Amino acid sequence: MRLGFVVQRYGLEIGGGAELHCRWVAEHLAKYHRVEVLTTCAYDYITWANHYPPGPTQVGGVPVRRFRTWLQRHPVRFGRLSQRLFEDGGDRGLELRWLRSEGPFAPGLTRYLKRHRSDYDAVILFSYRYYTTYHALHACPERALLVPTAEPDPVVRLGIFREAFHRPRAIAYNSVEERELIQAESGNHEVAGEVVGVGTELPQQTDAQRFRQRYELLDPFLLYVGRIDQNKGCATLFEYFLRYREGSRRPLKLALIGKAVMALPRHPDILPLGFLGEQDKFDALAACELLVMPSPLESLSMVTLEAWALGKPALVNADCPVLKGQSIRSNAGLFYRNYDEFAACCDRLLTQPDLSRTLGQNGRRYFHDHYRWEVIEAKYERLLQAVQSGAA
Amino acid sequence: MAELINVLEIMREIRAEIARRRGADEEQILEYARLKLRAWSSAPPLRAWPAPQRSGADWNVSEETLWRSTRGGLGNLLMWVRRLTRPLVKLFANLEALVHRQRAINAEQDQRLTRLEELASNLAVELARLQLELQARAREEK
Numbered sequence: 001m002r003l004g005f006v007v008q009r010y011g012l013e014i015g016g017g018a019e020l021h022c023r024w025v026a027e028h029l030a031k032y033h034r035v036e037v038l039t040t041c042a043y044d045y046i047t048w049a050n051h052y053p054p055g056p057t058q059v060g061g062v063p064v065r066r067f068r069t070w071l072q073r074h075p076v077r078f079g080r081l082s083q084r085l086f087e088d089g090g091d092r093g094l095e096l097r098w099l100r101s102e103g104p105f106a107p108g109l110t111r112y113l114k115r116h117r118s119d120y121d122a123v124i125l126f127s128y129r130y131y132t133t134y135h136a137l138h139a140c141p142e143r144a145l146l147v148p149t150a151e152p153d154p155v156v157r158l159g160i161f162r163e164a165f166h167r168p169r170a171i172a173y174n175s176v177e178e179r180e181l182i183q184a185e186s187g188n189h190e191v192a193g194e195v196v197g198v199g200t201e202l203p204q205q206t207d208a209q210r211f212r213q214r215y216e217l218l219d220p221f222l223l224y225v226g227r228i229d230q231n232k233g234c235a236t237l238f239e240y241f242l243r244y245r246e247g248s249r250r251p252l253k254l255a256l257i258g259k260a261v262m263a264l265p266r267h268p269d270i271l272p273l274g275f276l277g278e279q280d281k282f283d284a285l286a287a288c289e290l291l292v293m294p295s296p297l298e299s300l301s302m303v304t305l306e307a308w309a310l311g312k313p314a315l316v317n318a319d320c321p322v323l324k325g326q327s328i329r330s331n332a333g334l335f336y337r338n339y340d341e342f343a344a345c346c347d348r349l350l351t352q353p354d355l356s357r358t359l360g361q362n363g364r365r366y367f368h369d370h371y372r373w374e375v376i377e378a379k380y381e382r383l384l385q386a387v388q389s390g391a392a
Numbered sequence: 393m394a395e396l397i398n399v400l401e402i403m404r405e406i407r408a409e410i411a412r413r414r415g416a417d418e419e420q421i422l423e424y425a426r427l428k429l430r431a432w433s434s435a436p437p438l439r440a441w442p443a444p445q446r447s448g449a450d451w452n453v454s455e456e457t458l459w460r461s462t463r464g465g466l467g468n469l470l471m472w473v474r475r476l477t478r479p480l481v482k483l484f485a486n487l488e489a490l491v492h493r494q495r496a497i498n499a500e501q502d503q504r505l506t507r508l509e510e511l512a513s514n515l516a517v518e519l520a521r522l523q524l525e526l527q528a529r530a531r532e533e534k
Contacts, residue, residue: 072456074456074460074462075451075452075453075454075456075457076453076457076460076462077460077462079451230503230506230507230510231506235507235510236510236514239514262503263503327399328399328400331397331398331399332399333399334399334402334403334406335399335403337418338418338421338517338521339518340410340414340521341403341406341407341410341418344406344409344410345406348402348406355397355402358396358397359397359399362397
């Protein structure tokens, strides 16, 4: 099949989020199909300023065609529009103005897709909320496979998107919770859909001992991986962890991997290790007692899946429907709503090795059954068949 | 052993144990905490971070704010003139440095405010929890 991918940004330097998700899927499907990625010249996801040269290029062996953005996001105007729209409400016209203001405004991409739609058997569109995705979806709905990457925020309730969720031939959801959210908001039950998510590249082997020695981490430790940010629930995690440490004589550390965008408490048991390479990250996962994921808003936590792939249990924020749902479905993680539950879960996971090991085994099985690349690729193939049979 | 484990069952056990110790379950504690916060008209919702309106980069001023205009077609002309005169203006007064500093101050204050809201929420819940626990103990002693 000839597959087009549409995504707001694309590049080897862009780590995380829907962009990385798109790149991995494009690289994997390129093994079986002729793939081309249509994207913008932007690198900065706030201004969408042109960074890469426009035109055809190759990224990681995949053909990419870049289009200029014609407007940089105006922070004040966009803030004002967002406030007006989400606080006072607005009509379709205002919603479309908001979408254009959010960007990335690259009309050349939409024009190209309209003109060359017959060059593709299917077009896979990432992140429903961007200008490029919305207009690409309208340019070729009969060939569209949407990967929404939606979170429970007010954007998903906008009329233009509720209507847009009916347009694609098929939808690849990240989680059961995301499907429920979108179906509840839009009522798009008639659109073929499957919970797919994304796979991950696991290393051939991990070395927990090497990690412990290199970072002088000889005590048992909880591990957090991701941006260290209040919005990711880290402030409450620090508060709970320090309180737990005060009430416990057992040595325990909290190791943090990722870039810090908040002030960190200075405490000998909280160890910020900064941004680490993939091998170090997997070694850390192999060495930890459990992965803790305090974020209240996740559409799919790849690091939680990676911890499960290595047979480690997870302790997650129960206020995040996706993390809680995955923990229940996998039987591989516990979840907390407050300090008492955090402490009780830590007590059980740290003092009952059988429980911890069994949760880890369940996680490994869950990853194997649902998130291996072979499984993800097969799900995409099914959805692409649905698109093709609908488009024919 | 895998079949014997059910995380929902484990969480039910944990919560029942905590409720027994505290004399109230989580919903009762949150309801009590909400009552405590009702006098505070702009109270943050309990356990509902992040604050979506201010978080992210879009709400803050930026160096571009100085040169932008929102007046449609006339605004474009105005922005073009401003861009032309920008080096001259910068020669006499470095306004961009001021905006840059203000931007950093805004971001820092925002972070502090968000943290304070989070702390206030946590404290209200904690206070509610302790009060309910005390009431439960007092009832037991009677």
